[in-house]
Amino acid sequence: MIRRNFTKLLAGASLAASLMGTSAMAQDNMRIALVVKALGIGFFEAAHKGAEEAAAELGGVEIIYTGPTGTTAEEQIEVINSLIAQRVDAIAVSSNDTDALVPVLKKAMQRGITVISWDSGVAPEGRQMHLNPSSNPLIGNMIIKLAADHLPDGGQVALLSATTTSTNQNIWISEMEKVMGNYPGIEVVTTVYGDDLADKSYREAQGLMQKYPDLDAIIAPTSVGIVAAAQAVVDAGKVGQVNVTGLGLPSEMAGAIDSGASKSFAIWNPIDLGYSATMIAHALATDAAKAEPGAEISMGRMGSVTLDENNEGAMADPFVYDSSNIDDFKSIF
Numbered sequence: 001m002i003r004r005n006f007t008k009l010l011a012g013a014s015l016a017a018s019l020m021g022t023s024a025m026a027q028d029n030m031r032i033a034l035v036v037k038a039l040g041i042g043f044f045e046a047a048h049k050g051a052e053e054a055a056a057e058l059g060g061v062e063i064i065y066t067g068p069t070g071t072t073a074e075e076q077i078e079v080i081n082s083l084i085a086q087r088v089d090a091i092a093v094s095s096n097d098t099d100a101l102v103p104v105l106k107k108a109m110q111r112g113i114t115v116i117s118w119d120s121g122v123a124p125e126g127r128q129m130h131l132n133p134s135s136n137p138l139i140g141n142m143i144i145k146l147a148a149d150h151l152p153d154g155g156q157v158a159l160l161s162a163t164t165t166s167t168n169q170n171i172w173i174s175e176m177e178k179v180m181g182n183y184p185g186i187e188v189v190t191t192v193y194g195d196d197l198a199d200k201s202y203r204e205a206q207g208l209m210q211k212y213p214d215l216d217a218i219i220a221p222t223s224v225g226i227v228a229a230a231q232a233v234v235d236a237g238k239v240g241q242v243n244v245t246g247l248g249l250p251s252e253m254a255g256a257i258d259s260g261a262s263k264s265f266a267i268w269n270p271i272d273l274g275y276s277a278t279m280i281a282h283a284l285a286t287d288a289a290k291a292e293p294g295a296e297i298s299m300g301r302m303g304s305v306t307l308d309e310n311n312e313g314a315m316a317d318p319f320v321y322d323s324s325n326i327d328d329f330k331s332i333f
Contacts, residue, residue, distance in 0.1 A: 035093040036067035047274030054278035073097035094119035102126035114285040118277040129291040140175020154185020155216030201228035220246035230256035250329035264322040
């Protein structure tokens with residue numbers, strides 16, 4: 001009886017050890033949370049694909065793709081608090097507000113979680129580094145150049161941005177304003193905000209055309225706003241009169257190029273951006289790299305990023321899409 005019970009005890013201990021080992025193995029994966037401005041946006045869904053590609057390449061990495069349903073900082077803070085409670089290893093966030101996310105992200109770092117921002121940044125005290133999709137001056141120049149190239153005699157342009165607090169759009173608009181002297185005759189009449197919501201962006205574009213009957217172009221440095229503005233131009237019967245340009249996805253803008261509502265637009269590859277952000281987060285979380293001025297951090301197939309004095313770096317230059325190349329990219333992202 002004693003021998004039989006001892007044998008059962010050993011078997012039970014072995015099973016328990018096996019289960020514990022399986023549980024431990026299940027938790028061995030590094031968990032990197034890709035936090036986006038809002039769910040349901042094509043740009044971020046493409047970035048998710050890139051993050052999963054990086055995870056597969058690295059091995060032992062689980063991507064938690066998450067974000068709010070709206071585009072407010074408050075909703076993002078709730079998401080991040082949940083991730084802190086889950087004790088994820090790293091958070092890579094595209095923020096809805098430069099400053100509002102700082103306290104919760106500082107809390108995450110105090111708990112030992114690696115924090116980076118990408119696409120739309122947070123203030124330096126709220127992250128270890130920030131990955132810009134391109135250099136801000138290049139993007140700022142590009143968005144006005146896209147409009148000016150089709151207005152040789154000058155004209156009126158308006159900006160349709162995301163939210164008033166969107167870090168990246170505000171920086172790009174600021175950089176655009178610095179180079180306006182290079183585009184004589186181009187007048188920026190106003191800036192409106194669609195909050196990265198399709199219906200509101202559509203209404204704002206309609207309002208622009210009604211308020212400024214001589215408007216020549218709408219510049220939307222947001223993938224949601226540019227599609228909505230192009231549709232508004234089509235519905236208003238102003239194709240050929242108002243050119244919609246800015247930053248968008250080939251898959252979503254192919255129709256606008258075909259209809260003539262947009263002559264050209266630009267974007268970096270969001271798949272590459274999600275991939276690069278994941279590679280950087282992994283490098284920092286594993287201490288393979290340190291976020292400090294002058295540091296070069298590997299981004300896998302994308303090469304490396306060099307951090308400036310603000311611990312910021314740029315991934316790649318923006319690329320222009322038009323009728324000559326849109327068909328080559330519209331099925332990719």
